Amino acid sequence: MPDSLPAPAPTMDGVVAAYRNYVSGQLDTLTGQALSLKASIGNNSLEVARRQWLDAQMTWQRVGAAYGSFGDLGSAINGLPSGLPKGSADPGFTGLHRLEYGLFHGQGPAELAAVASKLYADVVELHGKLPTMELAGSDMPLRCHEILEDSLRDNLSGNNDQGSGMALALTSADLDGTRVVLALMRTLVDTLSPGYTAKVTATLDRLGNALARTQDQGTWPAWRTLPLAARQPVTGALGAALESLAYVPALFSTDD
Template structure:
């Protein structure tokens, strides 16, 4: 992740305000990246479009904890074909994963240009409505754990894969999103359990190292193509990170 982490927030209201600003920046970046995909598709440069799609998908993954607040907008941008009557051919399948499907299943400009155009419009609409969307402070500790929990369930299982085999890259981006939330909540966590945020951060560092070690140069391999010995450090460190993160929501719980 090239972005610096945000400063710890002094209270939950400040954390939500800072996170909203972070999300707005990511959505603005995403809008520009989708325009690049659209241009490459229009020029029939599908190799460039595939690379640009991945950068756009990673930006979305890094949005992280706000996903539960997006509703139908989030589905339009990052939905999957599961459950749709016609599957991947269903008109209701839109967004980043629809682009992924087309780019990695031999579709061309005629099929993909409308998908990219709609995706750009959907991102722009979400960005415009972001100031009015509720980002609940109570959700942030939950999402701090759930981002990587969902990554294990959806990325490393293959559930999200529409042809790119980029599960490891998406998991690394989800790790980035988790770090952002943890950074914002760090002071609040330490007020409740001194030193705990540092210990969680250390577990995330181990996961980051395990993910990086799977790469060949700068290239992410296909998760399922890795030998078991190469997958085990990732799954072990991810499990340990999730165990550490699971305590974060409990710290903020008001239940007796």
Template sequence: MSLAAVLAGCADEPAQDGPIEVTRAACGAGWTAPPPGPQTLRVRNNAAVTMEVELVDPATGTVFGELEGVGTGTTRSLPVNLGNGAYALRCAPEDGTPFVGPAVTVSGGTDRPGPAVVPVTYADLLEPLRRYHAYVADGLATLAGQTESVKQAVRTGDRGAAQRAWLTAHLTYERLGAAYDAFGDSDGAINGTTDGLPGGAGDPGFTGFHRLENGLWHGESAAALVPVADRLDADVRELRSSFGDAQIDQNDLGLRAHEIMENTLQFELTGRTDYGSGSNLATAGANLAGTRAVLDVLRPLLNTRFPALKDLDAWLDRTEHDLHAAAGTSLSALDRRQRERLNGDVAELTERLAPIAAIVEPRRIS
């Protein structure tokens, strides 16, 4: 969801007579004394480069709407809802420094109806990224000890102990969901599925947690599973070693806050990632914990930018409560009412998380 979708008002009134022009030298030529209320601004890029154009408060930088990737010679529509106050356009050439055009004043209407977002800068995200990197590093340290336990249990041939150790380790990994892109190829090796593998569960490229799960819960011999467990442990240790130098992309925290639960709905609550353990609901709980970890580091930025944060927290609590109520139950053992409630919880939570990516997307403002 783009910031424009988050901020857009209902454009019940027609667009202005002529387009507002933006160039490298001028941001907002032709925009004077707009009326209050819902309307559509037509913005034409007469520069030789692609531009990002935002409608802002010239004093505070608060963003009321945006157009991303306005190409050379194109005209785009920006629906807005203008209350009383000063406004300006901020233009960001793709290869240059953002600058703010002249201010225009709206009067004769009502107070600004909102919503509006104070932009998040790259500097604002440094501390959340540092904190989340530390969270993941701690999680990987814990995971390395747990996969060692998995390996030892498989080697001793104690299938029950190996299954319990597997679940503990897998849930630890599933709590680190916002860092998967930073893990690179290691994520596929550690937590990949059979999707896209021509040989399915017997494909040599099927490794990691789910390969081991498939063997542990389908009677595969300990001798056959020892190299699988050994490789899982080695891959985790290699990831732990390399992660110290890895960087989490600035956009990933906001995006993954939403995508973790979207993936939970798509894969865990459908059973697509169950290879025998019946632990999808436990994994969904770990995913929820991973989402909370992302929100915890972003909360200082969201407190003043996301009015719906309190309602989001309430849905997190509701979803956690319902998952705990189903603890120890396989997905297939849920009755229809339980399954519908959980699907509804996670679907609604996913929707409520969606605006966060746009709100905390880092912006160039100077």
């Protein structure tokens, strides 16, 4: 859970402005992490690099609601090999998931140094372009629900896994991003449905607790190594959270 959640904004324009500031801070963090990851790969410190990759990937997940605004840079930083002619060997497969694939499939500096350098350059470029990128206010209620919806579809399904097995860690980071968006929208949501953010927060807390209980002395296990009995509390809590979050975009819908 984030150390501190942002203050709620009184208007949707305020939500977007505050969220842009939040994203800028996350990209600040990611820039440093990408630089450290680049150095570790260059030094052939691959065990360190694997830990640094997870930290960087979780930071990206926490960006959350802005992902639809990043265009080609977003794909370069967090794209997947699906649909590429040569799959995971395709030159167009770059960024965090390409590093995940390499780091967890026995590759080293010869294969990954250029990938890490490009990741760092792409993050720096994205950060520089962020002030001019459009973040639509109408997207914020949708993203409040979609961040965790995508986590269920992509993380816990294994669709995004390139070898790390870190679906639980990435779902936890997605939960952090969801909490930030909900916190920024709290005043607007509670004006339309008094007290509703407290109800949603309770389901998010349940999910956070279920995720935390899967850890072993602070270490995230691989999702697929967990027995069914250990998975069920997570999937049940995530389903309940998604059910409560689905009402948020409905509150702002202009459909008849």
